[in-house]
Every structure is written in C-alpha cells, then in structure tokens.
Amino acid sequence: MYQLNAHSYLHPSPWNEEEEIAQGRLGCHIQPLPLEELPPLLPARSIVFLGFSSDEGVRRNLGRFGAADAPEPLRKALKNLAWNEKTISLWDSGTICCHEDNLEKAQKLLAETIATLRARGAFVIVLGGGHEMAWGHFQGLVKSYSSLKTPSLDPNDPTLNIDVVNFDAHFDLRPLFPNGNGSSGTSFRQIHHYCTEKKIASRYACLGLQPLGNTANLFDYAHSINTYYTLAEEMIYRPHLVHESLGAWLAASKNIYLTLCLDVFASAYAPGVSSPQAFGLSPYTLLPFFRQVLESGKVIGFDIAELNPIYDQDSQTAKLAAHFVAEVLKNYVG
Numbered sequence: 001m002y003q004l005n006a007h008s009y010l011h012p013s014p015w016n017e018e019e020e021i022a023q024g025r026l027g028c029h030i031q032p033l034p035l036e037e038l039p040p041l042l043p044a045r046s047i048v049f050l051g052f053s054s055d056e057g058v059r060r061n062l063g064r065f066g067a068a069d070a071p072e073p074l075r076k077a078l079k080n081l082a083w084n085e086k087t088i089s090l091w092d093s094g095t096i097c098c099h100e101d102n103l104e105k106a107q108k109l110l111a112e113t114i115a116t117l118r119a120r121g122a123f124v125i126v127l128g129g130g131h132e133m134a135w136g137h138f139q140g141l142v143k144s145y146s147s148l149k150t151p152s153l154d155p156n157d158p159t160l161n162i163d164v165v166n167f168d169a170h171f172d173l174r175p176l177f178p179n180g181n182g183s184s185g186t187s188f189r190q191i192h193h194y195c196t197e198k199k200i201a202s203r204y205a206c207l208g209l210q211p212l213g214n215t216a217n218l219f220d221y222a223h224s225i226n227t228y229y230t231l232a233e234e235m236i237y238r239p240h241l242v243h244e245s246l247g248a249w250l251a252a253s254k255n256i257y258l259t260l261c262l263d264v265f266a267s268a269y270a271p272g273v274s275s276p277q278a279f280g281l282s283p284y285t286l287l288p289f290f291r292q293v294l295e296s297g298k299v300i301g302f303d304i305a306e307l308n309p310i311y312d313q314d315s316q317t318a319k320l321a322a323h324f325v326a327e328v329l330k331n332y333v334g
Contacts, residue, residue: 008099008109009035010051012092015079026090026326027079033091035113041121043089045334048122049075051095052110052303056103057132057184060177063274066310067130070318071095073309074127077322088332093117095127104181107136114140114301123332125325126303130274131172131261133303134187138164141257141301142200161201161254162300164191165293167286168261169210169232169277171218173225184274184306192225205249207242207289208232208264208281232264232281235289246292256298260290260324261305262317270320272312283320290324294331302328 011034015027033048042048051071058067075092096113098106114124114137126137141162166172166188173192174185182190188204195202205228222229228249230242250256263273266280293299304321312318 008097008106010053010095010097012094015075015092024082024084025079026081026083029083030079030090030092033093035093035116038116038120042091044121045087045332046089046091046120046122047329047332048091048093048117048124049127050093050113050117050124051075051127052106052129052133052136053095054098054103054106054128054130054132056098056101056106057130057182058274058306060103060181060183061174061185063130063184064308064311066308067128067274067306068098069309070129070307071127073312073315073318074304074307074321074325077315077318078325081322081326083329085329088329088334091122103132107132107139110136111139111143115143118144123334124301125328127325128303128305128307130184131168131259131305132182132184132187133305134166134172134259135182135190137259137301137303138162138187138191138257139194142198162257163203163205163253163255164188164257164259165205165207166259166261167208167264167290168206168259169208169213169263169275169280170261171206171209171214171222171227171229172261173218173221173227189221203228203249203253205229205246207246208235208286210277210279213275213277232279235281236285239285239288242289243292246289250293250296250298253296253298255300256293256296258293258299258302258328259305260303262321263306265320270317272308272310272317274306274308276311283323287327290327291331294328297333299328
C-alpha cells in the first residue's frame with residue numbers, strides 16, 4: 001500500500017458537492033482518488049489532478065508569500081468550466097503539502113506520488129504552488145520509467161529523453177545555496193545537474209523571458225547548457241519566427257515535461273502571482289505557442305505554478321490558469 005505522512009498530504013474533496021455545479025461542468029466529472037486506495041490500474045485515458053502546496057521555495061527566492069494557497073482556488077476555477085468529453089476519466093488525488101520549511105521532503109513526496117500515479121496509467125496535472133514543484137515533478141517523471149531502475153542508463157533509449165518546456169518570465173536557473181538546497185528559482189538547474197549525473201538526455205526550452213528579470217550570469221549559464229529560449233517581445237513581434245524555431249526544437253523531442261509559470265503573463269491579466277510582470281504576455285499571445293507544444297503529442301506531464309491567491313483580483317488569475325489547464329485536457333491524446 002502507498003504510504004503517506006499524514007502531516008504532508010490533504011485528502012481530495014468532492015468537486016461536485018455544491019448545488020451550483022450543473023451537469024456539463026468539469027466538477028461533475030472529477031472523482032476523488034485517495035493515494036492510499038489506488039487501484040492496480042486506472043481506466044484508459046485517465047488524468048489525475050494533484051495539488052502542491054508550498055511557499056518555501058518562493059520564500060527562499062525572496063518572492064511574496066501566498067502560492068501555498070493556490071491549489072484550492074485553482075480547483076474552484078476549474079470545476080465550473082464546461083466539459084462534455086466522455087472518453088477521459090478525471091480524478092483528484094488531493095494535495096501534497098510542504099511543512100516546517102522542509103521543501104526537500106515535499107519535493108521527494110511529490111516525485112514518489114507522480115511516479116506511483118503514472119505507474120497506474122495516469123497523466124498527472126500538478127496544481128501549484130511555487131515553481132519549486134518542477135524539481136519534484138521532473139524526478140517523478142524519471143522514476144516512472146522502470147528502465148531507470150537499471151544500473152546502466154542508455155541515453156539512446158527514447159524513454160530516457162525527457163525535454164522541458166517552460167513558459168516563464170524567468171530562467172529559474174539560479175545557483176543552489178551553499179548547503180545544496182534549492183528554491184523556486186533553481187529547479188531547472190537542479191534538473192540539468194541531475195540529468196548530467198544520470199546520463200539522461202534532456203534539453204531545456206524557456207519561452208516568454210523578461211530580459212530585465214534575468215541577470216547576465218543567468219543568460220551565460222543558459223547559453224552554456226544550450227538552452228532554447230525566446231524573449232516575450234519576440235513572441236509578440238516575430239511570432240512566425242518563434243513558431244518556426246520552436247517547431248524544429250519540438251521535432252527533435254521524444255517526451256516533453258510542460259510547465260507554465262503564471263508570471264509569464266502581464267500583471268493586467270495575472271495580478272495574482274508571486275512575481276508580477278508589467279511587460280508580460282497576453283493570454284492570446286501565448287496560447288498559440290502553448291497549443292503548438294501540446295499538439296506535438298509528446299507531453300507526458302504538466303503543471304501550473306506561482307498562482308498567488310492573496311494578490312488575485314476576482315479570481316482573475318485563477319480563472320486564467322484554469323483555462324490553460326483546460327487546454328491541456330482538450331489536447332490530451334492518451
């Protein structure tokens with residue numbers, strides 16, 4: 001049986017217990033799936049929502065608190081969306097919580113949970129939470145491949161090629177702290193170190209960058225590891241060139257971990273984030289690129305990061321996040 005620390009896990013709540021959830025809404029189709037009661041195999045085409053409640057990585061990165069409260073407002077925004085798809089099974093396995101500043105423990109539990117759910121046949125969508133979830137999520141994807149249990153990892157094995165596509169205003173490639181711990185700004189450096197050590201083929205793409213939000217040292221490091229990146233203004237003013245270069249990058253991928261940091265959007269659209277952006281993107285600018293990644297058919301996991309309900313206005317940011325989660329649901333190929 002799957003073992004959990006009772007202080008690190010919140011059980012799933014019913015999505016459809018409120019009377020206003022009418023038939024044809026997403027909330028009517030989501031079933032609770034407690035991690036202690038997982039079946040050996042889920043139905044075909046199963047998608048599982050998993051919350052990640054953490055502010056610790058944001059705190060270490062000197063951001064503003066509030067992302068730990070994100071999973072429930074995001075669930076609330078999701079459940080009222082229209083949904084008529086009959087061939088996908090939707091589940092909710094609750095929320096992994098970071099307690100007593102122990103981010104590393106929470107990331108490990110997130111990784112183990114994702115690997116366990118994927119072993120049952122699930123596609124997992126993580127609702128966050130600080131972007132420190134990316135380090136845990138990626139490890140979970142790696143753990144889910146049984147071939148990784150062998151001592152010798154073959155980089156030519158296509159199951160070991162996991163590329164990362166991050167829509168974000170920031171590289172999140174900051175150096176680790178002297179004690180080896182990370183933050184919400186270090187996940188993709190941690191992923192790079194891990195893949196280098198384990199000889200896992202992995203490339204990193206970051207789209208929507210703000211040049212004033214990333215130091216010269218971060219750009220230098222990104223170049224040193226062959227990061228594919230685009231600035232936000234390139235996506236606005238030269239979208240055809242970005243689509244072309246992104247298409248070539250995606251063509252070389254086998255599997256893709258897709259992550260969306262909500263601070264990629266302008267604060268006019270996403271005020272409720274950990275690090276608001278005056279010159280971020282509009283949803284309609286980002287959407288075609290987001291769909292381009294999904295339509296590659298190579299996405300094996302998705303999460304959404306940095307929703308901060310404390311600073312949200314009329315749930316505007318939560319609703320925006322919910323629409324991009326819905327894009328993943330609509331484009332899920334199973």
